[in-house]
Amino acid sequence: MHDWDITFEQAKQIQQELRDKVREAPLPGPVRLVAGADASFSKGSDDMFAAIVVLDAKTLEVVDVGRAECRALFPYVPGYLSFREAPALLQAWEELDVEPDLLVCDAQGRAHPRKFGLACHMGVLLDIPTIGSAKNLLCGEHRDPAPDKGSYRSIYDREGEVIGSVLRTRAEVNPVYVSVGHKITLPAARRQIMRFSPKYRIPEPIRHAHNEVNRMRRAALE
DNA sequence: GCGACAG
DNA sequence: ATCTTGTCGC
Numbered sequence: 001m002h003d004w005d006i007t008f009e010q011a012k013q014i015q016q017e018l019r020d021k022v023r024e025a026p027l028p029g030p031v032r033l034v035a036g037a038d039a040s041f042s043k044g045s046d047d048m049f050a051a052i053v054v055l056d057a058k059t060l061e062v063v064d065v066g067r068a069e070c071r072a073l074f075p076y077v078p079g080y081l082s083f084r085e086a087p088a089l090l091q092a093w094e095e096l097d098v099e100p101d102l103l104v105c106d107a108q109g110r111a112h113p114r115k116f117g118l119a120c121h122m123g124v125l126l127d128i129p130t131i132g133s134a135k136n137l138l139c140g141e142h143r144d145p146a147p148d149k150g151s152y153r154s155i156y157d158r159e160g161e162v163i164g165s166v167l168r169t170r171a172e173v174n175p176v177y178v179s180v181g182h183k184i185t186l187p188a189a190r191r192q193i194m195r196f197s198p199k200y201r202i203p204e205p206i207r208h209a210h211n212e213v214n215r216m217r218r219a220a221l222e
Numbered sequence: 223g224c225g226a227c228a229g
Numbered sequence: 230a231t232c233t234t235g236t237c238g239c
Contacts, residue, residue, distance in 0.1 A: 038229090039229075040229095040230075040231090041229085041231070043230090045231095077227090078226080079227080081228055081229055084229080085229070106228085107229070108228050111228090112228080113227095118228075132228085136229085137227090177228080
């Protein structure tokens, strides 16, 4: 595990070194427990609230929650989100009593300038399957998917390589940007995201994690 | 130099 | 990401 109190240049080097460890391969086994990760901050503060919420993949009921609160050591800079949020997310992961089969991150995976978004970073460090499911695009180009639930289009980088999918998790609403984090294929990632988005645009694991971190932050205001 | 830019 | 009330619509 590398340090987190680093410089901008060191962060870039770490991404370039770890990117080759990312494995885009079939899931090692069935997903029975799926986790969602998210972090929250107050307006001008670096006090960070992070949580990992674990759901039963079949019933989508919460079975465990890992929490962490600490000070972000890195600023938010597009392309370097993991250096701001991963420390707290990893700490929250350590608080879990169960072992999730998959982790869905509210960020990019391979759909990143250096093919190493937060989802990849978490996957490689924890050595588990991860998926990046973001609400906005960081980089790449794509055509808009049909308005139907489940429709999708590929996201391409400058070289024409597919780096992710724009997926319509709900009809008539904005899509989400899905990409491989680690130890999963893009088609499987899309399938899992659809499976965990039965009603809302945002996948259940992330939705729960988002609600949790906001509860934590509001409670901390006392 | 200009525009883009996860959370 | 966060700041913020009501409001339009299924």
